Each structure stands twice: as structure tokens, then as C-alpha cells.
Amino acid sequence: MIDLPLSALEVAIVEAGTSAGDALRNCTQAAAHLDSLGYKRLWFAEHHHSPAIGAFPPPIMTSHIASATTDLRVGSGGVMAPNHAPVTIAEQFTTLAALHPGRVDLGLGRGPGTFHEGTARALRRGAPPASDDEYRRDVEETLELLLEAEFGELPEPWLLVSSEAGASLAAALGLPVALAHHIRPENTLRAAGRYRARFTPSRWSAAPRILVCVETVCADTEERAADLTRPMAVVKADLLQGRxxxxxxxxxxxxxxxFSTREQQALDAFGAQQAYGTPDVVSKQLQRIAAETQADELMLVTPVFGLEDRMRSFELVR
Known part of the structure; x- marks a missing residue:
């Protein structure tokens, strides 16, 4: 049994043979089910130009799902700060917080949200990727603009981190941190340690707060869990080849x-640091990750084909 709060990250899978509209309907059904199961948060990731993942803007998804649920905290995991003007992010999320008091999170991240170079350039209007200083200024300006809002309610800001540099920024700004263990697990422990060591209390958080996002696939049998992890493994292998x-x-x-030998080795190394298997196995894996990182909360990302199997995974972990 996992004694930490559990949350979920939605990546809005567009399954083969279905449409983006089907993916949106699945997101709505999944959110209602997660709400009924008692999950704490549901965050939406920003993605662009991917046939496998819907390009659904987190602010729009947050608004829709907050209206369709009752207890879930809903938000972005995350909005990619370099792609948007700070004033736009602040206006969107203070409005959402006013519409849904006490339920809106603003997760800010740095990546482009796409592997497609043309789309990345378009999002930046032709500008090169943001430098460390530019990214810090964007985050600081967004936080300042949140405080200037006149709505009274504020979203809860988080910084999405996959490196020690990101952890240092979150610590300096006194923000809760969401560690992207599901993306760069090799950096998780060093990032968590640096964040705790350098944390400065702020208006946003009096003490360090760590959420760790883990790729989690749980099924009634080991064989079924292995089958369910394979589609996402194919997607990852394609990305390794630039596809x-x-x-x-x-x-x-x-x-x-x-899979090629190289692909299989990379997938095996990654999977060993995530949580796949039956409820007992997944529980032990999640407990290990929580203990090693001193996490305050776990967020599960479950990229599984088929809504029924995806929801079954969340049920078994819960």
C-alpha cells in the first residue's frame, strides 16, 4: 500500500485507428474516473506535432476537466514557458483559478514540447531556444504577474525539472518541484538532493515539496503488464531514431x-527505473522511488493503449 498522495499526468494518447476527438473524449472519461478513485491532481502536458499525442493546450484542458470533475486539482504539467508570453500564462491561469478556486495548478517547464524542429521554431517565432537566463526571467515574470492579478484566487505554481540546473532554479525561487523521473530518471536523485539542499522559503512554499512523476503500468498479471508497456516502448524507440x-x-x-539491440538495451535500462507489473510489484517499485527521493507525492503517467486498460492500471495502484 502506498501511503503518499497519488496524482496523474495525462499525455492525451491518440491511439491508432482513432481521432483526436476520441482522445479528448477519453481524457474526459479518465478524469471523471480518477476523481472517483480519489487521485489528488490531474495535469496535462503540452505537446505539439505528434500523431501519437494530442496537441491539446493545457489551459483549455484544465478549464474543461475542472468543470467536469469535483475534487481533483487540475492544471498543467506543464506549460512550456519559452513558448508563451508570461503575461498570457498569468492571465490564463489566474482566470482558471478564479473560476475553480483552490483547484488549479500551474506547472511551468522549459522544453519545447515537440521533437519537430519546424514546430519548435514556429512556437518561438523563429527565435532560438531560450537560454538559462531567459528561462529564469520568464518564470520570475510569470510569478510576479500572478501576484498582480485582481481575482483574489491564485493557481499553485510548480516548476517541472529534469536536471540539477532546474532543481537549483526551483530552490532559489522557493517553488514546489515536479521531478520528471519518467523522462530522465538518471537525473532524479541528484536533482532532488540539490533542490532540498538549496531551497529558500518563499511566498509559494515554506518548505521543500517534491512530486515525482513515474511511468507506471499495472495489470492483473506480469504478462499483461508487459504487453501494455510495449506500445509506448515502440514510440520511444522511434524517437531514438528521430522518428x-x-x-x-x-x-x-x-x-x-x-527492437534493435541498442533500442532494447535503452528500453530495459529505462524500464528498470519505472514501475511496471502486478500491484505488489508496482507498489514496491513506487515505494522505493518515493523513499530514495524523499517524495511528498507521486504522479503516475500511464501511456497505455485502450481506456479500459489504462483505468484498470490506475485502479490497481490505488
């Missing part, structure tokens, strides 16, 4: 895929 042009494959399609 991102296919929809999210079905379990049957993924079963026919053959």
Missing part, C-alpha cells in the same frame, strides 16, 4: 515490432 510520425500503436501491433 515521431506514427500514431500510438495497439498492443497487437506493438507485439509484432522488433
Amino acid at each position: 515521431s510520425e506514427a500514431p500510438f500503436p495497439s498492443v497487437e501491433e506493438a507485439a509484432r515490432h522488433r
